Amino acid sequence: VSAVEVAQAHLDRISAVDERVHAFLYVDAEGALNAAKRVDRGEVTGPLAGVPVAVKDVIATKGVPTTAASKILEGWRPPYNATIVERLQAAGTVMLGKTNMDEFAMGSSTEYSAYGATNNPWDLGRIPGGSGGGSAAALAAYEAPLAIGTDTGGSIRQPGAVTGTVGAKPTYGGTSRYGLIAFSSSLDTPGPCARNVEDAALLHSVIAGHDVRDSTSIPQPVPDVVAAARLGASGDLTGVKLGLVKEFAGDGSEPGVAAAFRESLEALVKLGAEVVEVSCPHFEYALPAYYLIAPSECSSNLARFDGVRYGLRVGDDGNRSLEEVMSMTRDAGFGPEVKRRIILGTYALSSGYYDAYYGQAQKVRTLITRDFQKAFEQVDVLVSPTTPFVAFPFGSRTSDPYQMYLADLFTIPTNLYGGPAISVPCGLSEGLPVGFQIMAPTMADDRMYRVGAALE
Numbered sequence: 010v011s012a013v014e015v016a017q018a019h020l021d022r023i024s025a026v027d028e029r030v031h032a033f034l035y036v037d038a039e040g041a042l043n044a045a046k047r048v049d050r051g052e053v054t055g056p057l058a059g060v061p062v063a064v065k066d067v068i069a070t071k072g073v074p075t076t077a078a079s080k081i082l083e084g085w086r087p088p089y090n091a092t093i094v095e096r097l098q099a100a101g102t103v104m105l106g107k108t109n110m111d112e113f114a115m116g117s118s119t120e121y122s123a124y125g126a127t128n129n130p131w132d133l134g135r136i137p138g139g140s141g142g143g144s145a146a147a148l149a150a151y152e153a154p155l156a157i158g159t160d161t162g163g164s165i166r167q168p169g170a171v172t173g174t175v176g177a178k179p180t181y182g183g184t185s186r187y188g189l190i191a192f193s194s195s196l197d198t199p200g201p202c203a204r205n206v207e208d209a210a211l212l213h214s215v216i217a218g219h220d221v222r223d224s225t226s227i228p229q230p231v232p233d234v235v236a237a238a239r240l241g242a243s244g245d246l247t248g249v250k251l252g253l254v255k256e257f258a259g260d261g262s263e264p265g266v267a268a269a270f271r272e273s274l275e276a277l278v279k280l281g282a283e284v285v286e287v288s289c290p291h292f293e294y295a296l297p298a299y300y301l302i303a304p305s306e307c308s309s310n311l312a313r314f315d316g317v318r319y320g321l322r323v324g325d326d327g328n329r330s331l332e333e334v335m336s337m338t339r340d341a342g343f344g345p346e347v348k349r350r351i352i353l354g355t356y357a358l359s360s361g362y363y364d365a366y367y368g369q370a371q372k373v374r375t376l377i378t379r380d381f382q383k384a385f386e387q388v389d390v391l392v393s394p395t396t397p398f399v400a401f402p403f404g405s406r407t408s409d410p411y412q413m414y415l416a417d418l419f420t421i422p423t424n425l426y427g428g429p430a431i432s433v434p435c436g437l438s439e440g441l442p443v444g445f446q447i448m449a450p451t452m453a454d455d456r457m458y459r460v461g462a463a464l465e
């Protein structure tokens with residue numbers, strides 16, 4: 010088949026199902042077909058030539074609307090591409106469009122998208138996870154074979170878990186943040202979403218690697234994640250030590266989630282892996298530390314949306330002051346969860362409170378990093394369920410923000426540490442997908458791909 014036929018087949022699938030799924034905020038049919046034609050003419054080669062990909066709408070795509078699912082960026086067409094997008098193009102991929110998400114990647118269900126939620130293809134009355142629910146749902150609904158997400162506290166892995174797809178958060182700094190609309194700069198990590206581990210590894214290998222335009226990008230070679238996935242797929246895990254985090258055990262995973270996780274763990278033991286219980290005593294403080302650090306950084310990053318530089322502007326009738334226009338624009342342009350985070354972050358950073366909140370959270374972050382480092386002296390990877398519960402019905406966790414925040418209980422420690430982690434499907438609970446999380450040391454992304462591929 011030609012690249013144009015592959016692109017057209019996916020565009021047809023999107024036309025057929027996306028009205029119900031709503032994975033996409035923008036479909037770039039013309040751009041996709043043009044890119045596919047270039048592949049067919051042999052003008053673009055590369056390891057993923059002709060393979061369609063969907064990109065989370067928080068990533069800048071030149072000339073193609075990029076909103077971060079916010080009203081404040083409605084109509085913005087970036088004048089440049091994110092580094093990742095450039096690498097996707099160089100690899101020959103064909104971008105189908107931009108996927109839905111929680112506004113500015115704040116949320117776990119896509120219910121905070123300013124353009125309406127995405128529906129989980131497994132059950133359209135349930136959430137597809139978040140913030141990258143659109144990317145995950147596009148994979149699950151066969152609208153795209155590959156997608157890009159970003160993971161600040163779990164936004165690649167948790168949507169992967171609840172849609173039965175694979176989502177990998179690379180080592181922080183392993184993938185470039187240049188052109189990614191910043192939420193929490195010390196945590197944000199772009200990464201691959203796919204329907205199986207090897208595909209995720211292929212996509213990872215294409216987007217990862219040093220970028221001079223990102224000051225926190227790691228100037229080291231990327232581990233060979235594709236070889237690791239292939240090694241894992243051979244089904245031998247002799248000598249691999251899996252660490253079971255003691256502190257996660259009492260954290261109330263749904264019984265069906267805990268059972269699916271246990272069964273998968275036993276399957277890995279049959280392949281030769283050894284399970285070792287490890288203690289990470291500070292993980293219980295990860296959620297509160299994250300909900301100080303992430304909102305603090307967001308309150309600073311989102312200051313740029315002032316009604317002057319990008320997108321929306323409200324109240325500029327010639328009679329109002331600059332300050333009034335800024336305030337009216339931000340009031341109209343940001344949704345309730347984004348406002349909550351900005352207010353929380355501004356408070357935590359204000360003088361007199363800085364040490365007690367932000368400073369304290371940074372200390373907790375160091376302790377969590379030490380927990381990981383100590384654990385990795387004993388084991389190769391840590392394992393847990395990706396999220397404590399399966400896809401929940403719309404509206405069931407929006408009234409109490411804390412209930413929503415709990416979705417990331419098991420994913421957030423990794424972001425605070427900066428290591429890589431992957432979610433791989435591991436069976437069903439009450440007919441809905443469950444995710445198995447594998448966490449590895451920084452710059453040892455290959456390890457999670459090996460164990461993840463063995464699990465499939």
Ligand code: GLN
Pocket residue numbers: 114115116117139140159160161162163164165192303417
């Ligand atoms: N759900 C978490 C939050 O709301 C994580 C989001 C993310 O990883 N972008 O902050």
